[in-house]
Amino acid sequence: MTDSKEPARARAAGAKRQRLVEAAADIVHRQGAERTTIADIARAAEVPVGNVYYYFKTKDELVSAALSEHERHLNLLIGRLNRLPDPRERLKGLIEGWVGQRDLAVRYGCPTGTLAAELAKRDQGGLDIEAGRVIRLLLTWVEEQFRQLDQPDPESLALTLVGAYQGMSLLANALRDPAVMEREGARLTAWIDSLGAA
Amino acid sequence: MTDSKEPARARAAGAKRQRLVEAAADIVHRQGAERTTIADIARAAEVPVGNVYYYFKTKDELVSAALSEHERHLNLLIGRLNRLPDPRERLKGLIEGWVGQRDLAVRYGCPTGTLAAELAKRDQGGLDIEAGRVIRLLLTWVEEQFRQLDQPDPESLALTLVGAYQGMSLLANALRDPAVMEREGARLTAWIDSLGAA
Amino acid sequence: MTDSKEPARARAAGAKRQRLVEAAADIVHRQGAERTTIADIARAAEVPVGNVYYYFKTKDELVSAALSEHERHLNLLIGRLNRLPDPRERLKGLIEGWVGQRDLAVRYGCPTGTLAAELAKRDQGGLDIEAGRVIRLLLTWVEEQFRQLDQPDPESLALTLVGAYQGMSLLANALRDPAVMEREGARLTAWIDSLGAA
Amino acid sequence: MTDSKEPARARAAGAKRQRLVEAAADIVHRQGAERTTIADIARAAEVPVGNVYYYFKTKDELVSAALSEHERHLNLLIGRLNRLPDPRERLKGLIEGWVGQRDLAVRYGCPTGTLAAELAKRDQGGLDIEAGRVIRLLLTWVEEQFRQLDQPDPESLALTLVGAYQGMSLLANALRDPAVMEREGARLTAWIDSLGAA
DNA sequence: GATGAATGAGACTTCATTCAT
DNA sequence: AATGAATGAAGTCTCATTCAT
Numbered sequence: 129m130t131d132s133k134e135p136a137r138a139r140a141a142g143a144k145r146q147r148l149v150e151a152a153a154d155i156v157h158r159q160g161a162e163r164t165t166i167a168d169i170a171r172a173a174e175v176p177v178g179n180v181y182y183y184f185k186t187k188d189e190l191v192s193a194a195l196s197e198h199e200r201h202l203n204l205l206i207g208r209l210n211r212l213p214d215p216r217e218r219l220k221g222l223i224e225g226w227v228g229q230r231d232l233a234v235r236y237g238c239p240t241g242t243l244a245a246e247l248a249k250r251d252q253g254g255l256d257i258e259a260g261r262v263i264r265l266l267l268t269w270v271e272e273q274f275r276q277l278d279q280p281d282p283e284s285l286a287l288t289l290v291g292a293y294q295g296m297s298l299l300a301n302a303l304r305d306p307a308v309m310e311r312e313g314a315r316l317t318a319w320i321d322s323l324g325a326a
Numbered sequence: 327m328t329d330s331k332e333p334a335r336a337r338a339a340g341a342k343r344q345r346l347v348e349a350a351a352d353i354v355h356r357q358g359a360e361r362t363t364i365a366d367i368a369r370a371a372e373v374p375v376g377n378v379y380y381y382f383k384t385k386d387e388l389v390s391a392a393l394s395e396h397e398r399h400l401n402l403l404i405g406r407l408n409r410l411p412d413p414r415e416r417l418k419g420l421i422e423g424w425v426g427q428r429d430l431a432v433r434y435g436c437p438t439g440t441l442a443a444e445l446a447k448r449d450q451g452g453l454d455i456e457a458g459r460v461i462r463l464l465l466t467w468v469e470e471q472f473r474q475l476d477q478p479d480p481e482s483l484a485l486t487l488v489g490a491y492q493g494m495s496l497l498a499n500a501l502r503d504p505a506v507m508e509r510e511g512a513r514l515t516a517w518i519d520s521l522g523a524a
Numbered sequence: 525m526t527d528s529k530e531p532a533r534a535r536a537a538g539a540k541r542q543r544l545v546e547a548a549a550d551i552v553h554r555q556g557a558e559r560t561t562i563a564d565i566a567r568a569a570e571v572p573v574g575n576v577y578y579y580f581k582t583k584d585e586l587v588s589a590a591l592s593e594h595e596r597h598l599n600l601l602i603g604r605l606n607r608l609p610d611p612r613e614r615l616k617g618l619i620e621g622w623v624g625q626r627d628l629a630v631r632y633g634c635p636t637g638t639l640a641a642e643l644a645k646r647d648q649g650g651l652d653i654e655a656g657r658v659i660r661l662l663l664t665w666v667e668e669q670f671r672q673l674d675q676p677d678p679e680s681l682a683l684t685l686v687g688a689y690q691g692m693s694l695l696a697n698a699l700r701d702p703a704v705m706e707r708e709g710a711r712l713t714a715w716i717d718s719l720g721a722a
Numbered sequence: 723m724t725d726s727k728e729p730a731r732a733r734a735a736g737a738k739r740q741r742l743v744e745a746a747a748d749i750v751h752r753q754g755a756e757r758t759t760i761a762d763i764a765r766a767a768e769v770p771v772g773n774v775y776y777y778f779k780t781k782d783e784l785v786s787a788a789l790s791e792h793e794r795h796l797n798l799l800i801g802r803l804n805r806l807p808d809p810r811e812r813l814k815g816l817i818e819g820w821v822g823q824r825d826l827a828v829r830y831g832c833p834t835g836t837l838a839a840e841l842a843k844r845d846q847g848g849l850d851i852e853a854g855r856v857i858r859l860l861l862t863w864v865e866e867q868f869r870q871l872d873q874p875d876p877e878s879l880a881l882t883l884v885g886a887y888q889g890m891s892l893l894a895n896a897l898r899d900p901a902v903m904e905r906e907g908a909r910l911t912a913w914i915d916s917l918g919a920a
Numbered sequence: 921g922a923t924g925a926a927t928g929a930g931a932c933t934t935c936a937t938t939c940a941t
Numbered sequence: 942a943a944t945g946a947a948t949g950a951a952g953t954c955t956c957a958t959t960c961a962t
Contacts, residue, residue, distance in 0.1 A: 144946090160447040162360035165931065179947055181933065235446075242443045244500040245435050249358040260500045267497075284509055287497060291510060292486075295493030299465075299485060302442040302458045311482050312489060363956060376923045376959085385957065556843040558756035561935060574938085574944045583936065633839050640896040641836045644829075645754040656896045663893075680905050683893060684886075687906060691889030695861075695881060698838040698854045707878055708885060738925090759952060773926055775954065 153197040215276040230309035237301040345371040351395040413474040428507035435499040549593040611672040626705035633697040747791035809870040824903035831895040
């Protein structure tokens with residue numbers, strides 16, 4: 129909903145910036161940061177190339193913004209899951225979400241995971257650390273759910289669950305096979321269900 | 327061991343080619359395919375840039391050769407593991423090998439996994455399929471071990487084990503934390519040990 | 525002192541214009557005209573970039589204004605020196621001023637001289653001629669002092685004195701050595717003192 | 723003279739590099755380093771733009787090479803002057819050379835002096851220091867001549883002579899007047915002649 | 921076969937200037 | 942008058958690939 133109090137310009141500007149961020153998040157996911165050119169992103173956002181630099185001083189800043197966009201999505205997802213009353217349901221909801229995105233994973237892998245892997249191969253810039261931070265955000269939330277389920281060593285369990293997600297995304301992507309997501313998703317769901325049964 | 331029957335020329339040429347392949351495998355692992363230049367590889371292999379094209383018509387062919395080099399390493403590893411008499415020991419040896427490489431994983435991730443993820447973001451060239459093939463090779467071997475252990479659904483178990491490896495490598499890499507490899511490695515070993523106990 | 529008769533708008537506008545001119549003179553001296561961007565000047569003057577063009581149609585006009593600002597400073601200096609009763613003292617005061625500015629000269633050279641040298645390398649625009657005019661202003665005044673000292677060929681003497689100033693500024697700047705200014709300044713002072721001894 | 727023992731390629735390559743250096747020295751003198759583009763130099767040297775980077779990794783390296791080219795010219799000049807038997811004649815020969823170049827000075831100033839002034843306005847890169855070194859080379863040689871003339875404080879005299887040259891070049895350039903070079907040149911020659919007459 | 925050099929397309933980035941409000 | 946945003950032409954630099962010897 130556009131607030132008519134702010135000038136049309138500011139609205140357009142904010143919208144344009146957001147368009148750029150969304151285009152960056154999407155295209156970087158699909159092509160990788162290295163293969164993505166500023167022109168690719170500008171074209172998708174329908175912004176003249178030169179104008180991109182009004183919003184982002186360097187390509188790396190755009191990649192960083194794309195990362196933040198993924199972080200924002202993750203926070204939205206966590207927010208939705210937090211409305212579920214039971215931590216077990218929350219974890220199962222998370223897994224369900226992963227499986228629901230299987231077609232995207234098959235084609236391009238996990239947005240954050242593949243970007244983290246790509247950025248880790250750089251020596252400079254610190255973008256790799258930003259990527260690590262986003263992944264840690266997920267780990268921390270998952271750990272908290274295991275803790276609420278009174279599980280021992282919730283940190284390790286979080287590592288296992290998130291690791292399984294990254295692994296299944298990578299395999300589904302490498303093998304071009306959505307069934308990987310379904311089978312592993314089902315296994316993880318059953319695992320969560322089995323917890324604390326003893 | 328050099329076979330004195332082939333002319334010195336060919337021997338030297340073969341050695342040069344092999345140097346290039348090894349350099350490519352190593353540098354592509356560390357920098358990613360996109361960030362690696364032909365000049366990087368040529369320099370590391372101590373081969374003049376122009377000469378690279380005598381052995382590889384395109385950069386993609388070099389990347390493909392790097393992938394084959396990883397495949398060769400994998401086959402060597404499998405060959406060593408196959409000497410172990412027990413499939414359970416073979417799987418545990420595989421996991422042990424993963425954990426033993428944790429420092430490399432922390433810095434650059436799994437050579438094949440990260441390369442597969444990078445190549446999957448391309449539309450053309452078919453290199454992504456080659457990467458999938460290498461990963462499938464590992465999956466197939468692991469599956470065979472589970473089958474020899476009389477486990478039900480060995481294919482899914484292979485997916486779980488290899489997926490866990492890819493996931494823990496990615497997390498260790500993204501978090502820059504070798505402990506991830508150790509904890510997950512220990513868990514996987516315990517899991518393998520627990521199999522068939524019933 | 526602000527004249528309350530002109531509307532606040534105009535006063536503010538005039539102040540803004542003056543801020544721009546001063547910032548331009550300063551930054552162009554320190555960075556050179558070519559390396560100085562409109563944004564640099566706008567930022568230093570605390571004026572929005574877009575607004576600069578309300579006062580100056582082109583960047584060259586701003587450079588021209590910077591040149592005029594140096595001319596204004598020169599005229600102020602000449603005005604102060606003219607209050608001295610003796611032409612010999614006036615010339616010595618001029619030299620003293622040069623030496624007093626030695627730290628600035630060491631870092632950035634003579635504001636007018638370096639700008640003249642930079643502008644002379646352009647083919648179009650005529651800014652080089654404006655720079656020549658400012659330098660000629662100084663030459664003319666110095667010539668007049670020599671004339672009042674009854675020196676033969678005052679024009680040549682002016683050339684020698686001002687040339688010595690430009691030369692010592694350039695050398696001090698290139699060698700990053702303020703002592704150059706001191707030694708040459710002392711020599712020039714002694715020279716002026718020696719004049720007309722005959 | 724081309725040595726037929728080196729391969730034609732190497733000869734051509736060396737020649738091309740030298741063409742680039744000469745073009746850079748010339749164009750940078752005429753346009754200034756900032757206004758000179760790699761394309762300008764490439765065009766003048768008849769070299770494709772991309773190829774320039776085979777010889778010089780950055781534009782700054784080309785500017786540095788231009789500076790070295792001026793240094794080489796200076797060394798050649800010094801070499802010629804050193805064949806003169808008398809230090810007084812050597813200094814007068816130097817001045818004569820300056821005046822002989824007056825048309826170039828009028829249009830573009832002293833190659834080394836204007837470049838030094840331009841480079842001193844940078845904060846990074848160290849090119850300013852290289853420029854200072856070239857100027858110091860001249861100063862040192864001039865100082866040595868004064869020393870051989872048994873003059874007191876030869877260092878200051880060198881500063882005075884070289885400073886006068888830089889000053890007269892700048893004024894001739896700014897005023898677009900070759901007469902400046904002639905008059906100051908004549909004065910300096912007379913000064914050298916008068917030395918030690920006492 | 922071998923190799924230093926050449927080529928050209930294209931990437932990122934800067935910036936004077938203009939525009940819309 | 943004022944101003945954040947827009948524009949597009951350049952400029953520097955990289956690099957896969959090809960060429961000439």
